[in-house]
Amino acid sequence: xxxxxxxxxxxxxxxxxxxxxxxxxxxxxxxxxxxxxxxxxxxxxxxxxxxxxxxxxxxxxxxxxxxxxxxxxxxxxxxxxxxxxxxxxxxxxxxxxxxxxxxxxxxxxxxxxxxxxxxxxxxxxxxxxxxxxxxxxxxxxxxxxxxxxxxxxxxxxxxxxxxxxxxxxxxxxxxxxxxxxxxxxxxxxxxxxxxxxxxxxxxxxxxxxxxxxxxxxxxxxxxxxxxxxxxxxxxxxx
Ligand SMILES: [Zn+2]
Numbered sequence: 446x447x448x449x450x451x452x453x454x455x456x457x458x459x460x461x462x463x464x465x466x467x468x469x470x471x472x473x474x475x476x477x478x479x480x481x482x483x484x485x486x487x488x489x490x491x492x493x494x495x496x497x498x499x500x501x502x503x504x505x506x507x508x509x510x511x512x513x514x515x516x517x518x519x520x521x522x523x524x525x526x527x528x529x530x531x532x533x534x535x536x537x538x539x540x541x542x543x544x545x546x547x548x549x550x551x552x553x554x555x556x557x558x559x560x561x562x563x564x565x566x567x568x569x570x571x572x573x574x575x576x577x578x579x580x581x582x583x584x585x586x587x588x589x590x591x592x593x594x595x596x597x598x599x600x601x602x603x604x605x606x607x608x609x610x611x612x613x614x615x616x617x618x619x620x621x622x623x624x625x626x627x628x629x630x631x632x633x634x635x636x637x638x639x640x641x642x643x644x645x646x647x648x649x650x651x652x653x654x655x656x657x658x659x660x661x662x663x664x665x666x667x668x669x670x671x672x673x674x675x676x677x678x679x680x681x682x683x
Contacts, residue, residue, distance in 0.1 A: 447505030448532035451525070453598070455516045455539055455549055456650045456662060458624060459612045463495065463537070464651060467502075468510040468637035474500055489614040498535060498608065510637035512653040514665040515551030515590060518597035519572050524631055524654040525601060534598045534605040540587040543613040548587050550669045556583045567668075570661035572597075617647055625673040626650040626666040628659060628682060 452467055454460050466472070466480045477499045485492045502508060509528055513520045516538045525531070541547040551571060558568045559580055572593070579589045591607045598605035627644055629637075631653050644651075650671065652662045663674055663683055674683035 447503050447507060449528070449530055450502060450506050450508045450533040450535065451528060451531050451601070452508065452510045452535045452537065453516050453518055453521065453594070454510065454512045454537035455551065456512045456514055456626065456652050456666065457539060457549065457612075458647055458650050459615055459617065460512075460537060460539060460610060461644075461649055461651045462646055463610070464510050464512060464637050467499070468508055470504070470508060474502070484616060486614045486616060489611065491608075491611045491614045494608045495610070498606075509631055510653065511631045512637070512651045513659060513662040514652075515549060515555070515571055516594055517551070517571055517662075518594050518600075520570055520662065521654050521658050523657045527655060528631070531601045534602045535608065536591065536594045536598060536605060537608045537610055538587070538591045538594060539610040539612050541612045545584045545587075547612065548584075549590065551665055552586045552590055553583060554665055554668060556580075556586045559586075566661055567665060570665075621645075621648060624648055624650060624669075624671050625675055626652055626663070626671045627675055627677060628652045628663060629677045630655060 454464055462484050466477050478496055481495055485495060511521055511524055516536050539549055554567055555571045555573055555576060558573060575593050576586060576589055591609045595605045595607050627649055637653055650666050652659050652666060673681055676682050
């Protein structure tokens with residue numbers, strides 16, 4: 446019996462290819478590392494943390510990759526309840542150390558609301574209250590996010606693992622600017638990868654969670670300028 450591993454990540458398009466690699470249960474660690482080589486600059490902390498994670502996932506483990514705005518653990522409450530017993534909880538937040546404006550869109554949306562004192566549905570869904578005390582600015586909120594998500598994940602495991610992905614270390618093709626969001630139910634093993642197999646790399650946001658959980662994440666994706674929100678059957682749903 447292997448372990449049940451939950452990998453909670455932001456829906457951001459730049460993390461989706463990494464999510465596909467992590468959720469591929471058929472690939473060997475070496476195959477996954479080779480694919481990682483094409484996504485992340487080697488000799489960076491981001492590469493090291495992701496490759497360490499890949500090396501510690503065993504073939505008999507059950508991996509669930511789930512995704513929403515900001516890698517928001519509380520926003521996946523029903524999804525996590527449905528998964529049940531969890532042995533390892535890994536959280537992938539992200540930041541861009543070269544250009545803060547290219548960082549996490551969800552944290553940008555929350556930062557705006559904190560500064561405007563706007564406590565709306567998005568603020569509530571992202572659990573804005575927990576960011577108020579340590580809040581400094583748009584850049585600071587991305588450093589705060591992994592700390593807050595780790596605290597939230599302690600409800601499920603005693604030692605949640607955090608990988609803050611520096612998106613400035615990713616190897617990205619030029620952005621076409623046409624972005625879609627795919628909304629899918631979580632399923633174990635190949636779920637994340639299968640749901641997103643046909644989607645254009647680096648142009649697709651992935652919202653993966655039970656329907657009861659992800660309504661506000663879809664709203665956030667729309668506010669980030671998605672051209673289309675589709676389900677895994679590729680039907681437009683919003
Ligand atoms: Zn994000």
